[in-house]
Amino acid sequence: MNHAERTYPAPQPRDDSLDLMGVRTDNLEGEALAWAAGNAEGLDLFLEGPSGYLTDWRVFRRYAGQALVFTKRYNPHEDLSLAAPWIDSHGLAVQGAPNQVSDDVAVAGFRRNGLLNWSTGTTAATALCRALIRLRLGDIVQVPKVLLR
Template sequence: MTDLIEVKTADLAGEALGWAVGKAEGLELELAEPGYNGVPWRVFARYRATVTERTERYNPWEDWALGGPLIEKHEITIQPSAWDWQRKCVLWRAQQEDENRYFEHVSPLVAAMRAVTHTRLGDTVQVPKELMP
């Protein structure tokens, strides 16, 4: 296993955010080393059943099929926070019901996954150092 570093939940993005969300959800996670053509470190979740086992890419910050059910499970509220001159939303706010803390990002899914992480793990989390820039 790799060395872990402490990161503020509000600063999580990309693979580090995926790792934190997976840990918050109690998943068994693995790191895939960088591949050819500049493919960076990636997070995978291992799912085990009675007879089968499978490993799948875990990227809830960019895949609504993974992140959407977590938003519902944790009762995360997402709403627009800022608009451009054409009244297009350019910043989203997410927070869990009954929490005073909210997270903002240009992507509603990133904001929501930070809120999910904060709900379970708090203001700071431990992530593999390879996942941080």
């Protein structure tokens, strides 16, 4: 089965108290981009808000094993090691800047219905996040309002 032909279930918010807002995938950045990418992957995410040393809201992932549960910041928009596996697992392509399209914008693409779709970003990690979100969730996604600046 071709990567673009897979059907994925829509993600469900992890917390009913989250106030969500629809945002164009191409406009996502920062923690809102991380939230949407994690939801596209079906990960167990939660938010930590301003308190102590945190001045802004951050996205965290909950990891659960058989005997251990731990959390870790989830930031694929900043950490290419989190986004790069999607190249193989979802058939994405990426080209950092400069490239044949632009001198200062990274591009990532995927095929859907035989057509090549492109997403852009200031970094390869950002472009990969946007491509994954568009592939699995579409052009408009729901993200917590607290993550939008």
